[in-house]
Amino acid sequence: EDKVVQSPLSLVVHEGDTVTLNCSYEVTNFRSLLWYKQEKKAPTFLFMLTSSGIEKKSGRLSSILDKKELFSILNITATQTGDSAVYLCAVGSGGSNYKLTFGKGTLLTVNP
Amino acid sequence: KAGVTQTPRYLIKTRGQQVTLSCSPISGHRSVSWYQQTPGQGLQFLFEYFSETQRNKGNFPGRFSGRQFSNSRSEMNVSTLELGDSALYLCASSTGEGSPLHFGNGTRLTVT
Numbered sequence: 001e002d003k004v005v006q007s008p009l010s011l012v013v014h015e016g017d018t019v020t021l022n023c024s025y026e027v028t029n030f031r032s033l034l035w036y037k038q039e040k041k042a043p044t045f046l047f048m049l050t051s052s053g054i055e056k057k058s059g060r061l062s063s064i065l066d067k068k069e070l071f072s073i074l075n076i077t078a079t080q081t082g083d084s085a086v087y088l089c090a091v092g093s094g095g096s097n098y099k100l101t102f103g104k105g106t107l108l109t110v111n112p
Numbered sequence: 113k114a115g116v117t118q119t120p121r122y123l124i125k126t127r128g129q130q131v132t133l134s135c136s137p138i139s140g141h142r143s144v145s146w147y148q149q150t151p152g153q154g155l156q157f158l159f160e161y162f163s164e165t166q167r168n169k170g171n172f173p174g175r176f177s178g179r180q181f182s183n184s185r186s187e188m189n190v191s192t193l194e195l196g197d198s199a200l201y202l203c204a205s206s207t208g209e210g211s212p213l214h215f216g217n218g219t220r221l222t223v224t
Contacts (some may be wrong), residue, residue: 041217042116042202043155044206048212082119088155098209100145104154 002027004091006103014111017079021106023089024071032092033065033072038105039085046074046087079110113138114210116216118203124222130191135218137205143167145213146178149200155167158201160207161186193223 001025013019032050036043048066049072056063060079065072075089076083086105088098092098117136145191146158157170168180169193178188184205190197200220204213 034212036215042215045212046213053126055224078211090155099168099170100161100213101157102147102155 002091002093004098004101004103006087006089006106007086009104010105012105012109013079013082014112018075018077019079019108021074021087021108022058022071022077023073023103025089025101026070027101029093029095030067030091031094031098034045034090034092034100035063035072035074036087036088036090037085043088058095060097066094075081076108080112081110081112084110088103096110115201116119116205118140118201118216118219119215122220122222124215124224125193125195126224127195129193130189131193131221133203133221134188135186135188135189135203135205135216137186137203138214141205141207141214142184143206143208143211144180144190145204145206146186147202147204148172149202150198150216154201157208158188167209190221195223197221198223 007022034048035046042057047063060077063074083084088105090105131139143162145160160168164180175191180186193219202218204215
């Protein structure tokens with residue numbers, strides 16, 4: 001059975017701190033790894049990674065994938081209170097039966 | 113471009129009843145997926161439709177069913193509701209397999 005594990009489950013930091021969120025996976029026929037941010041409602045798409053070692057960056061957020069060690073990290077620098085959310089990692093796998101498996105998420109709280 | 117629209121936003125039903133949830137994908141998106149989100153289990157895959165055909169199905173009982181119409185709109189039905197079906201039901205659309213999912217705001221179902 002495909003498995004995606006995120007750590008830590010929750011994290012509390014102060015504004016300006018840098019955080020690293022982890023995602024490890026065990027899936028059959030890996031295709032991609034995606035990060036989402038979920039505030040109160042719809043998860044919003046952040047990044048999709050398919051190749052090892054290539055960093056994806058958007059403002060203060062960045063992510064990298066290691067397909068050999070089967071994990072990804074999401075970094076957020078100079079955190080702001082608006083970064084408070086649940087961050088979800090999802091792994092796409094399978095051939096003709098492609099599906100996304102989600103981790104349970106990391107709850108990030110950024111205090112002023 | 114309008115996002116993914118789910119209706120209704122909230123539903124309260126009693127055990128044994130059935131419910132139908134609706135999802136309108138982003139214009140041009142032909143793939144629609146459904147997920148159940150609960151605090152304990154996180155996001156769990158229900159099924160995916162593409163061009164009116166169910167392409168993949170998660171590990172849910174037969175009480176959960178869905179369909180997709182020719183305009184890509186999708187409905188999900190849950191029959192003989194149980195207390196454990198209380199959850200946030202999220203619909204997501206994409207252009208196709210392997211593309212990032214774009215989520216709607218969900219339907220919050222409460223079963224009493």
